[in-house]
Amino acid sequence: MEYWVFMWAYIFSGGLPPIEEVVRDYTSLAYGSLIIISLSAAATAICNELIYSSKSIKFVTKYTRFSPLRFLAENFASCFIVLLIISAVMFVSIIGLFCYKFGMLILPQNATGLIATSLLSAIFLYAFSAFLSLLLVVLKAPKSASFISFVPLILSFLAYGSLWVDFKILAYISPLNCITALCYHFFSGKQPVTGAFLMLNKGDFMDVSFLASSLIAWTISLFILVVVLLRKIKGIGIEEIRLV
Amino acid sequence: MIIAENLEVSYRHSQEPVLKNVNATFDSKSLVLGPNGSGKTTLFRAVCGLTNITSGRILIDDLDVEEIYAKTGVLAVNFPEVLSLLSIKVHDLIELYADLTDGDSSIAYKILTDLGLTDKILRSKRLRELSAGQLKAVCTAIALSMKAKHVLLDEPFEQLDPARKHVLIKYLASYDGIIILNTHETWLLRKLIGWNVFFMFEGALYGSVHVEDLLKARISLKDEPKALIRMKVSGRPISLVKGRKGKPILSLESLDKVYELALEMEKT
Numbered sequence: 001m002e003y004w005v006f007m008w009a010y011i012f013s014g015g016l017p018p019i020e021e022v023v024r025d026y027t028s029l030a031y032g033s034l035i036i037i038s039l040s041a042a043a044t045a046i047c048n049e050l051i052y053s054s055k056s057i058k059f060v061t062k063y064t065r066f067s068p069l070r071f072l073a074e075n076f077a078s079c080f081i082v083l084l085i086i087s088a089v090m091f092v093s094i095i096g097l098f099c100y101k102f103g104m105l106i107l108p109q110n111a112t113g114l115i116a117t118s119l120l121s122a123i124f125l126y127a128f129s130a131f132l133s134l135l136l137v138v139l140k141a142p143k144s145a146s147f148i149s150f151v152p153l154i155l156s157f158l159a160y161g162s163l164w165v166d167f168k169i170l171a172y173i174s175p176l177n178c179i180t181a182l183c184y185h186f187f188s189g190k191q192p193v194t195g196a197f198l199m200l201n202k203g204d205f206m207d208v209s210f211l212a213s214s215l216i217a218w219t220i221s222l223f224i225l226v227v228v229l230l231r232k233i234k235g236i237g238i239e240e241i242r243l244v
Numbered sequence: 245m246i247i248a249e250n251l252e253v254s255y256r257h258s259q260e261p262v263l264k265n266v267n268a269t270f271d272s273k274s275l276v277l278g279p280n281g282s283g284k285t286t287l288f289r290a291v292c293g294l295t296n297i298t299s300g301r302i303l304i305d306d307l308d309v310e311e312i313y314a315k316t317g318v319l320a321v322n323f324p325e326v327l328s329l330l331s332i333k334v335h336d337l338i339e340l341y342a343d344l345t346d347g348d349s350s351i352a353y354k355i356l357t358d359l360g361l362t363d364k365i366l367r368s369k370r371l372r373e374l375s376a377g378q379l380k381a382v383c384t385a386i387a388l389s390m391k392a393k394h395v396l397l398d399e400p401f402e403q404l405d406p407a408r409k410h411v412l413i414k415y416l417a418s419y420d421g422i423i424i425l426n427t428h429e430t431w432l433l434r435k436l437i438g439w440n441v442f443f444m445f446e447g448a449l450y451g452s453v454h455v456e457d458l459l460k461a462r463i464s465l466k467d468e469p470k471a472l473i474r475m476k477v478s479g480r481p482i483s484l485v486k487g488r489k490g491k492p493i494l495s496l497e498s499l500d501k502v503y504e505l506a507l508e509m510e511k512t
Contacts, residue, residue: 055294056329059321062293063392064344067314231313235294237325 001038001086002093008034009097018102025188027098027106029197031091032183033160036176038090039083039121040156043129046079047149050133055235068230076126083122091118109189117182120215124175127222128152134229142240166195166203175218178211185211246270246291246394246424248449250300253283253290261298262286264447270394273419274452275436276426278444279500284426287444288396291424292321304394316345320392322383322400328371334382335366338389345390352389356381358411359404377403384412388419397425401432410435428499433459443475445482445502450475453484462490463502477502 008030016026050057061068099105108114129152136148159176171177171194181192185208192211194203251266262283278284289295291302293309302309304318312318327341342349356366359381365374366382374382384400397416401409413435416423426444433441433455441458442451453461453472461472461484468474471483482502484493496502 053329055323055325056327058294059292059323059326060329060344061314062312063315063319063390064341065314065316065346066344070314234296235325239325 001034001041001090004034004037005030005090005093005097008094009101013101016102018104020104020106023098023102023104024106024109025190027094028108028184028187028190029163030098031094031187032180033163034094035087035090035118035121035183036156036159036179037153038086039125040152040176042079042083042086043125043152044149046126046129047133047152048145050075050130051136051145051149051236052238054133054137054233055237057230058233058235061230069227072130072226072230075130076123079126080122083125084118087118087122108187110186113186114183117179117186120212120219121179121183124179124215124219124222125152127219127226128175130226131222131229134226134233137233137236138229140234140236142236145236162195163198164196166193166199166201168194168203171195171203171206172210172214175215178215178218181206182208182211182215245303245305246422247303248287248291248300249303251287251290251302252298252300253286253295254298255295260447262447263290263449266300266447266449268442268449268452270422270424270440272440273416273423273436273438274425274440274442275433275455276424276442276444276449277428277430277499278426279428279498279502282444282499283447284444285398286447287449288321288323288398288424288426291396292319292323292326294323294326317390317392319394319396320345320387320390321396322380322387322398324371324379324383327383327386331370331372333367334369334371334374335363337371338366338382338386341386342389345392347390347392349389351391352382352385355385355388355412355415358415359385359408375403377405377408380404381408381412388415391421393421395419395421395423397423399427400425401427401429430494430496430499433494443473443484443499445475445477448476457486458484458493460486462487462492463496464490 016022060066061071132148132151136144156176159174159180162177162180167177185192191205194206196202248266248268251263252261253263254261263286276284290297338349338352341347361378361381371379380400380403384397387395400412436455439455440452441455442449450473457472464483464485465480466483467481468483468485471485473484475482
């Protein structure tokens with residue numbers, strides 16, 4: 001991911017005037033876009049971990065002190081810490097490298113809002129990856145294991161497209177677009193748009209409370225589904241995944 | 245006590261069931277003898293709740309297996325895929341399962357030391373880095389260290405050399421709980437006096453019969469009304485009978501040879 005931070009700082013920024021407002025806008029976009037890709041890459045690893053250990057998960061939630069809810073809580077806690085560390089690393093590297101490149105320290109306009117968005121993003125991406133992997137296990141579809149684990153990353157690159165494409169109403173429905181827009185809003189202090197951030201004809205302005213509500217609704221819904229699926233899984237053997 | 249009632253398991257709806265109307269009560273140490281591919285491992289998976297049951301049910305101490313959650317001391321198993329929860333060193337994995345199940349890790353270390361696995365190996369290797377024999381030994385030791393009332397051991401002697409097989413048998417014989425062990429090897433019958441034996445062929449479970457009776461029994465390729473057990477193998481009747489007719493079961497070494505025997509006896 002540091003490669004992309006470098007690209008944003010030194011390659012994509014060609015011709016960017018060294019004006020604080022412009023650099024702030026650019027830095028906000030970089031953070032909003034790169035945070036979803038870096039968190040989604042980690043979500044891919046979470047998917048793989050849950051798919052490959054699904055038989056163990058089933059066993060430990062039945063015949064050890066781990067109830068399904070306790071397993072979920074402990075697994076979430078460990079993954080959440082990793083996702084937060086990734087968010088922090090991205091934040092520090094973007095601020096640091098952009099400061100070095102542009103000669104000005106750009107800090108978020110609303111640090112509390114940005115921290116809250118980062119926390120919510122980490123919770124959402126855990127719930128999303130857990131949902132995808134448990135669904136695959138319940139549907140007994142080992143053939144799709146590789147594809148499913150990459151779904152968060154694929155969707156994050158689609159959301160990355162909002163830099164050039166106006167997603168219109170979809171920007172409210174897509175949780176990854178919501179994360180980008182919220183990060184942009186709290187970092188820059190400006191109202192986010194539905195897409196085409198880098199184009200002359202930008203999308204319509206978005207309502208931040210709707211964005212936050214959409215992301216929270218997605219997260220809660222996915223967590224409920226994860227709890228249901230966790231009780232339904234039977235597990236997929238590693239051999240079944242390798243054989244197909 | 246584990247009870248299987250009218251149990252049927254299919255991996256796909258269109259496929260023939262892997263387990264066919266299995267009815268059994270496991271209330272003491274038991275062996276499930278059957279050739280490779282007969283459904284023994286699937287039966288264990290169903291008992292653990294690791295496979296979809298098409299029809300029927302499994303009760304463990306009167307509780308439906310589907311309803312059991314977060315109960316320690318009920319069931320342990322030696323499936324490597326079940327025990328590889330985290331990619332950590334074997335030593336840490338033993339401690340983890342002992343902690344999660346209120347088990348006793350010293351039991352696992354004692355068994356593994358006797359089986360020739362040094363502390364250095366346990367502290368330096370992960371499950372996936374072990375040889376097939378070491379993997380089986382470690383998983384069996386972890387299962388026994390969970391101190392569960394019921395322990396399912398899937399082919400625990402596979403890949404072990406004869407000396408280590410005898411060491412492991414000692415631990416199984418002295419275990420304070422219900423062990424259900426599946427294997428296709430018949431040689432260990434002599435060592436497991438007092439155990440019950442079930443036979444499994446082509447997804448159907450037959451039995452049980454005491455080891456002592458089985459040691460005196462012979463295999464007949466006829467449907468004998470007074471047989472200890474009457475089975476069907478590839479559509480042919482097979483009976484285990486007392487007396488001098490037929491071939492002693494111990495002479496088969498492995499139950500895979502039942503099919504060869506059936507062909508031989510058909511020719512003669």
